[in-house]
Amino acid sequence: MDMCPMSDKPHFDISAAVVKQLGEELVSDEITALIELVKNAYDADASYVNVVIDTNSWPSEKLFYSENANNSTKPGYILIEDDGIGMTESEIDKGWLTISFSAKREMRKTGELTPKKKRTPLGKKGVGRLSTQRLGSCLELFTQKDPEFTNASEQNVLYHVAFDWNDFSEDKALSDVPVELKSTITKKHVRGTRLFITNLREPGVWLGEAQQKIIGQLSQLIFPFEEVRSFNVYLTINGIRFDLQTISSSLRDVSLSRFEFSFDKNGDQKLILSGKLKLPRLKGLGEEKEDIYNQILARDRGKAFYNYLVDRNNRFSISNLEYMGKEGWFVFFEQTLDLRSVSGLALDKHGNLANPGKFHGEIDEFLFRGVNLEPLEDIYSKGADYKEFVGQHVGIRIYRDGFGIRPYGFEGNDWLSLGGGQTSGRSFYGLRPRNVIGYVALTAQENSQLEEKTDREGFIDNPYSRNFSLIMGKFVGILDVFFNNLRRSYNEFKKLYAIQQTGQPFSDNVFEEIHETTAAAQTIEKQVIKLNQGLDEITDSVQGIVSRVQQTPLLASQEERKLSPVLAEAGEKLSEARTMVRELLALLGRLKHLESRAIALEAEVEILEDQLTQFSELAGLGLTAEALSHEIHTVADNLAEKTKQLTEAIRTKKVVHIDIVTYTEYVHSAISALRKQLSHLAPSLRYVRETKDEISIQDFFDDLREFYTGRDGRFKGTGIKITIEKPFDNFTLLINKGKLTQIADNLILNSEYWLKEAVRRKEIEDPEITIRSEYPFLSIFDNGLGIDRSIENSIFQPFVTTKPKNIGRGLGLFIVRELLDSSGCGITLLPETNHFGRRYIFQIDFTGVVNGSQK
Template sequence: MAQDQGADFYIYLSETYLSQEGARSIPGLKWEDEPGWFVSFAQDFSLDDIGDIELVTASPLGQSSSVGQEGEFANPGPFHGAIYTFKRKGTDLSAIGDVFNLQSEFSKYIEKHSGVRVFRNGFGIRPFGVDGNDWLQLGRGQTSGRSYYGLRPKNVIGYVALTAQDNSQLEEATDREGFVDNAYARNFHRVMLKVAETIALTNENLRRGYNEYTRTMAAQEAGFVSRDTPEIFDQMRDTSAASKELEARVSQIRDELQAVYTQVAASVQDIESTPLLHTEQEREIAPLLREIRQTLDAARYILEQVEEALSQAKKLGAIADVLEPDLEHLREELSMFSELAGLGIVAEALSHEMSIVADGLASRTRALLQKLKGRQAVDQRVVAYTEHVYTAVGQMRKQLSHLDPSLRYVRERRDNIEMRAFWRDMQEFYADRLGRSNIEMVLQEPFSDFVISMNKGKLTQVVDNIILNAEYWLKEDLRKRRISTAQIIVRTPSTAPIVDIYDTGRGVAPSVEQYLFQPFVTMKPEGRGLGLFIARQLLDSSGCLISLLPERNQFDRRYIFRLDLTGASIDERE
C-alpha cells in the first residue's frame, strides 16, 4: 500500500470489487494522491429523505415553535465535524516513546479521550462523548452482529462543531447536560446517526475490499490462475498428482545421494585412519572430502524435508474431494439466508398487526368490565364483546394464513399462481392496515391475468417488502404534507408477465437510487437495508428480476418497481 500510495488497491477496489454483482457501494469514491491519505468519498442527503424528520409550526413572536403536522423542517442549522477511527493494539509507539513507554499506557490514554464530542464555539457540551457516552449508538453494532468492521465507541475520536449563531435552535438544558428535548435537537441527533452509519458502512466496505484484495494478490503469487472454486480444486488435484511423481523422483535422488555420501564418508575415514598408507595428494584432499561429506549430509536432510512436504502435498487431491461437496453444501445453506431473512420481514409485520389487535381487545375488555361492575343483569355489551372477540380471532387467522405460505415446510413447493387472483388477495389483505393510514391500494385496469409457476411464499415476501416500504414513505409524505392523496398502484403494462408497482409519494431518494438493491442501503432511521436485497435474491432464485425503472415522477425521482416474472411464466417454462 505505502509503495504506490494504494494506487493498485484503488484500481482493484473501483474496477473489480465494487463492480461485482450485488457488491456494496462507496458513493463518490476518489483516490487522493497525497501522503497520509488513501481515498475520499462524498454522499449528499436531503433532510426530506431521512425518515422521521420532524417539522415545526410557525409560532407567534416570543413563543417557541412546536412540533406540528405541517410547516418547515426543524433544521438544526449548518455544522461540521470529523470522526477518526483507529486501532488501539499494535500501534508503533517509537515516535512518542518519550510520552508512552508501554502499549497499556497508550491504550488507557486513548480510551479516556475516545468518543465523538460536541462543541459550541469551542466549549464542550456534556454528556456527548464524555465518560463513555455513546450518543451515536456505535456500540450497537457490536451486539447486533451487523458488521465486524463497523465503528466502535472506544476506537473513535471525533468532534462536532456548532456555533451560537448558526445553531441557536439547539438550546442547552438548564443543568448543562445536553440539549433541550425539542424537534431541532432530535433532528440533529437523527442527522448525526445517519452520518455515523454512512461512515461505518464505507469503512466496512474498504476493510472487506482490502481483505479481498490481499487474498487475490496471495492467490496470484501462489500461482492460482482463478478464484473460481472448481478451478482451485482442480489445481489442488493437479498439484497432488505432480507431488506424487516428484516424491518418487526425490526419493530416488535421495537414495543416490546417500550412496555417494557413504562412499565419501568411507574414503575420508580410510585416509584419516591410515594416513601413511596414502599418497600426499590423497591426504591433501581429505579436508575437501570432509566438506563434501558435510554438504551431502545437509542436502540429504533437505531432501528428507522435501519428501515430507510432498507426502502432505499429494494428499491435496483427497482433501479436494472431501471439501468440494462440503463447500457446495455450504453455498446452498448460504443461499437460504435471503429466504430466512425474508421471513423476518413477514414476522415483523405480523407481530405489529397482532399487537394492534391485542391492544384493541384489552381496551374493549377494560371498558366492558367497568360497565358491568356492580351489575347483576347481563348487559348487551357482553354480546357485542363476544362478537368483537369473534371478529378479532378472524383477523388473527387471516394474518396467520398470510404467513403460512412462507413457512419452511412449504417454501420449496412451486405453485401455479394466477396473477389477478393473487393481487386481489394482496389488496384485500392490506386494505384495513393501509386504510388506517389513509392509503389506498389500487389495481390498474386492464390487468393481465397471466399464470406463473413460483413458490407463493417467496413472491409474497417480495410483495410484502415493497408494500411495507411504500406504506412507510407514504405516511412520511402525508405527515410532511408533501402529498394530499396516498395510493399504491399495481399494473401490468403489457400482456407480458411483468408487474409494475409504484405509489403517489415522492419516490426514491436520488442519493440511493443507484444502490437500492445492495445490502444495508436504507434511509429509514431504524432500517436494516436488507429488504430489497433479499427481494432480488428471492426472485433470482426463481429466474425472475426486480428493477427500478428510469422514469421519473413529478418530483423528478425514480419511483416504479418492475417485477419481471418471465422466467417463471407458465408459457415460458413450457
C-alpha cells in the same frame, strides 16, 4: 370581618437559602462550575481567560475577605481573569446582582451579537454566577469597563464587589444578604474582570491524581482541536503552568480513517459526508496475518482491490469512491443525502420540519497497535504515551462555540451507539467507540433551538434535538454501510485472488492447519532440492562402480569385488530414495498452492459466519412468528366457540341487551379480521413454503389489494390506495405462494412507510401505490419522493436504508432480491425518474418462474 391595615404594600420575598440551594442543584461538580465562569469570559468578548488555582496562599490583591481583614479566610484561592469589556455599576447592580436576569437572553432572542468579537452569547439563564459557591464561599469581583463602550464618567473606574455565600441563610431574605460594593479611580485605560474565590470548599480536588483528572476534563471541555480553537484558556495550579491538551493535525495524520460531515452547510438542508481511509484499516486489530495483507493489498497499494470495490458486478460495490494512493491514504469517499430522505423527522409547532441548524464535525479513527509514531516522535517517546493520550480523548463530543456539552462523548458516553453496532447486527466492521476521536461543532447563533438543560447535562428534549440525533444517526448509518461493504468486498476479493492464483476454487480442508503446513513446506523445500541433487550424484557414482565391477571383474580390485553386492543393494535403495524425494518435491509444489487456497477459504468462512450472525436474529423472529401463528389460530378458534355459545345462550333466554349484542358482534368481527391476517401470513411460514403453486398474477394482486385496502385492511384510515394499472398482462407463475407474498409485502410495506412520511411532512396529499404488469415483468411504484440518489446504486445491498436505526434494518429489499434470485428471477430499480428527480420504479423479472409462455 375587617382586615387590619398593613404598613407596607404586600409583596413576595424569598429566603436567601433558596438561591444557595438553586446553585448547588444547577452545578454538579467543580469542572462544570469552572467552565460556567470561563463561558462568562467568552461572552464578555475576552480573547483569553487565565485560571489560577492556589491551595496554599492568600492572593496578593487587597480583598475584603483576607487574612488581614476582619473577615479573615483560610489560605487558598481561585482567580478567573479575562480581558473582556468589563462591567459598569449599573450592569453590576441590575445584571450581575439580580438573580436570573440576563441581558444575554434578550440578545440571543433578537440575534444581537457582542460588540467587539461579534459572538452570540452562550449564557441566557442568568444563573451561571451561582456556580461559584461550588468552588468556595467568598467571592470578590474586580471589573473595569472598556473605555470604548462606556461614557466619560465611568471611564477608568474599577469596581469591587464582595459577598459571602455563607450569608445566604434561611433566616435572611435575599435582599438582606450583605454585599460590599465600592469603586476606585485608576490611571490606566484598562478593561476586563478578575474574579477571586476564597475559602475553597475542596482544595484537594486540585491536587495529586485528582489534579490530573481535572486537567484532563478541562482539556476535553475546551475545544481540543488546535487548528480551530478560537478562545485561549490558561491554567496555573500552585505556581505550575499547565497547557491544556490539544489534538494536533500531526496526531490526526496517524489515524486510520478520517471523516468530515456537515449539515445545511449551504442552506440547502443537505447532509454531506466525506472521508478518506488508509489501506491498513483492512488488517483490523491484529486479526489478519501480515503476509496475507502484503500478498493481496500492499503489493500494489490496493489498486486491484480498488478496481474491485467500484465494479458494479461486486454485490458489495461502493459508489462515490476515488483512489488516492498517496501520503498513506487509500481511497476518498463522499456521499450527499437530502434531508427529506431521513425518515422519522419531527415537525415544529407550525407543521414544518424542525431544522436544528447548521453544524459540522469530524471523526478520526485510531489504531492502538502497530502505529508508525515517526511523525509524532517530538510528542510521544513511546507507544504507551500515544495510547494514553488517545485514550483520554476518545469519544465524539459536542461543542458549542468551543465549549463541551455534557454528557455527549465524555467519560465513555456513547450517545451515537457506535458500540451497539457490534452487538445488534448493524455493523461488525464499523467505527468502535474506544477507537475514535471526533467532534460536532455547534454555535449559539445557528443552533439556538438546541437548548441545554438547566443542569448543563444534555439537550432539552424537543423536535430540534430529536432531529439533530436523527441526522447524526444517519451519518453513522452511512459509515456502517461503507465499512460493511468495504470489509465484505475485501473478503470476496481474497477469495477471487486465491482462485486466480491457483486456477482452482478454494479447498474444503480445514484451513487452520494449512498455514502451518505450507510454512513448513517452504522451509524444507530448498533442503530437499539440495538433497535431491546429492542423491543423484551419489546414486550415479555407486551405480558406476557396480556396473564396472560386474562388466570387468578381472580389472576390479579385491575390495571392490567384495563390496560389489553391498553397493548394488545400496544403489537400489538410493534409486528408491531418489524417486521418493522427487515425489516429495512434487508434493511440496502442491503444498505451496494451498496457502492461497487457505486465504480464500478463510474469506469464505468469514463471510458465512458474518451472514449467519446477521440473520440468526431474523431466523429467531421467524420461528417465533410461526409458533405465534399457531397459538393465535388456537386462541381465535376457542374465542369464536365461546362467543358462539354466549350468543346462543342469549337467544335461548331471549335476553336482549344492546351492549351485549354489540360486544358479541365486535368479537365476531375481530376474529374475522384476525383470521384474515393469519391467512395472509400462513403461506410465508416454514411448514407450507416448500411447495410450488400455480398462481395467476391478476388474482394474486387483486387479493393483495383487497387485503391492504379492504374494509378491515391494513391501509384503513391511512388514505393510501393501491391501483392496478390497466391494461394488466395476466400470466401464471409457478412459485411458492409464501415466497411471492413476502416479495410483494416487502415492496408494499416499504412504500407504505415512505408515503406516510411524505403525507406527514405535507409533501404529497393523495398517497398511491401502483402495480403494473407487462409480461414477463411486474412493476411496483408509488407517488412518494422516490429513492435518494445517494443509495440508488446500493439499494439492494444489506443494511442500506435511510430509515432511523430503530425502525429499519435495511434488509427488506435485500431479502426481496435474494428470494427472487433463489427462483431464477430478478429485480431492478429502473432509471426512469419522478417529478422529484428520483428513480422510483421497482421492476421484477419473473422469467424464471413463468408457467409456460401463456399470458
